[in-house]
Amino acid sequence: MQHDYAFSLPQPDAVSAAHSERCADYIRARIFDAGGSISFAEFMHYALYAPGLGYYAAGARKFGADGDFVTAPEISPLFGRVVARQCAAALQESGEPAVLEFGAGSGRLAVDMLVALRELDALPAEYRILEVSADLRERQQRLLHKELPELAERIVWLDRMPALHRGIVLANEVLDALPVERFMRRKNGVCQLRVGDEAGEFVFVDEPAPEVVAHAVEAIEHDIGRRLPDKYISEVSLAAPAWLGDVAQMLESGLVLLFDYGVSRREYYAPDRNEGWLRCHYRHRSHSDPLILPGIQDLTAWVDFTAIAAAAARNGLDVLGYVSQSQFLLGGGIETELHDFAAMPLESQLQTAAQIKMLTLPGEMGENVKCMCLARGDIARPAAFESADRTHTL
Numbered sequence: 001m002q003h004d005y006a007f008s009l010p011q012p013d014a015v016s017a018a019h020s021e022r023c024a025d026y027i028r029a030r031i032f033d034a035g036g037s038i039s040f041a042e043f044m045h046y047a048l049y050a051p052g053l054g055y056y057a058a059g060a061r062k063f064g065a066d067g068d069f070v071t072a073p074e075i076s077p078l079f080g081r082v083v084a085r086q087c088a089a090a091l092q093e094s095g096e097p098a099v100l101e102f103g104a105g106s107g108r109l110a111v112d113m114l115v116a117l118r119e120l121d122a123l124p125a126e127y128r129i130l131e132v133s134a135d136l137r138e139r140q141q142r143l144l145h146k147e148l149p150e151l152a153e154r155i156v157w158l159d160r161m162p163a164l165h166r167g168i169v170l171a172n173e174v175l176d177a178l179p180v181e182r183f184m185r186r187k188n189g190v191c192q193l194r195v196g197d198e199a200g201e202f203v204f205v206d207e208p209a210p211e212v213v214a215h216a217v218e219a220i221e222h223d224i225g226r227r228l229p230d231k232y233i234s235e236v237s238l239a240a241p242a243w244l245g246d247v248a249q250m251l252e253s254g255l256v257l258l259f260d261y262g263v264s265r266r267e268y269y270a271p272d273r274n275e276g277w278l279r280c281h282y283r284h285r286s287h288s289d290p291l292i293l294p295g296i297q298d299l300t301a302w303v304d305f306t307a308i309a310a311a312a313a314r315n316g317l318d319v320l321g322y323v324s325q326s327q328f329l330l331g332g333g334i335e336t337e338l339h340d341f342a343a344m345p346l347e348s349q350l351q352t353a354a355q356i357k358m359l360t361l362p363g364e365m366g367e368n369v370k371c372m373c374l375a376r377g378d379i380a381r382p383a384a385f386e387s388a389d390r391t392h393t394l
Contacts, residue, residue, distance in 0.1 A: 009293075023046075023053040026046060027047065028197050031197050037194040037196040038195055039192060040179075072325070075365075077112040077115075078359070083257065085332055086373075087255065088120045089380060096166065097168070098127070099124045099167055099170065100168070101171075103131065103174045104131055105140075105173075107144050110127060113170075124154070126156050127155045128158055163250065164252050170257050171256075174260070175240045177299075180301040183213055183236060184232065189208060190217045192209040194207055212238065213236065216236045224265060228269065231274075234268070234275075241307055244312060245314070255373060255382070258371065258373075261303065262304065263277075264390075264394050265307065268302070276301070280297050282298070305370060309322070317374040320373040320374065320375050321384070322370060325366055328384045330360070331388065371384070
């Protein structure tokens with residue numbers, strides 16, 4: 001399968017191209033087995049998680065300068081240290097508390113969290129990591145054992161959610177990697193955008209939406225108080241509320257901190273957002289064609305945080321706050337973490353200032369990434385959510 005990446009994407013090297021073609025063949029076989037097309041959610045799942053082939057299941061480097069994107073923990077340890085400050089009180093107040101991090105990426109957030117929690121005398125009994133990628137799990141183990149060998153016995157990798165959990169649940173850029181359904185609103189109903197194969201190329205095909213997708217779109221329209229325009233295309237996540245339901249069932253008491261690119265439902269389905277919020281990332285370039293480069297590009301969809309808040313309420317969790325990443329860091333004590341800034345060498349000052357800009361400026365991650373805090377039990381609201389709370393906008 002030949003592609004022209006003239007719209008600014010770099011050509012994949014031979015090894016990456018061959019891997020992508022193997023992943024494409026796997027997806028084509030699923031399309032054939034399904035009778036000619038699969039839902040976009042299925043396509044996204046296979047492109048990201050097909051065993052040994054999907055983006056997160058294979059060994060390509062994903063994070064940092066040599067990968068496809070950068071997350072907040074990769075930018076600066078300040079992010080993890082502020083997160084730790086928000087978790088410390090809840091951990092200190094719980095008996096035998098644990099931290100459970102979903103999708104720990106390179107392991108950098110875990111390192112920064114554990115270092116800061118040790119300084120705050122709030123180390124958890126266990127730091128649990130649930131990682132679906134064998135490759136990423138291996139990288140996390142190498143990093144954590146190298147940088148924190150004395151805490152190795154507290155760090156546990158899990159294959160599935162534990163039956164019960166008390167303490168902190170962390171998910172940094174996890175929800176946006178859950179497969180979503182794509183749909184098109186038509187005058188006579190809702191169409192599901194599915195993926196087929198034509199002469200070796202993946203293409204979108206639209207068919208009448210199954211009941212679960214049609215009902216989800218109608219519920220969105222009821223919530224925002226208007227019908228979506230004819231030919232309006234967007235996404236709806238059925239997986240994210242289901243995932244949160246599983247988290248709620250597991251959580252005995254404690255906090256859930258969710259960080260992700262996202263907006264409220266009214267913003268998500270605004271009239272000018274036709275084509276939705278699906279984005280693809282390849283070699284630090286962002287584009288909107290999810291059907292190319294399967295297995296070697298990241299696929300994400302911004303989060304409808306109104307849906308997350310509604311799922312929390314249905315499952316007995318309290319919403320303690322919803323803020324931008326910038327407000328989370330400013331309200332959570334990033335200034336305290338910078339107490340020795342003036343004593344740093346000039347080069348370190350410039351580097352730290354650049355990192356803070358990336359984390360907090362509206363044009364960078366500061367406004368686009370949101371943080372939602374959920375709780376079960378008598379848990380005090382962390383300081384990062386005391387001001388500039390946007391829960392009323394959901």
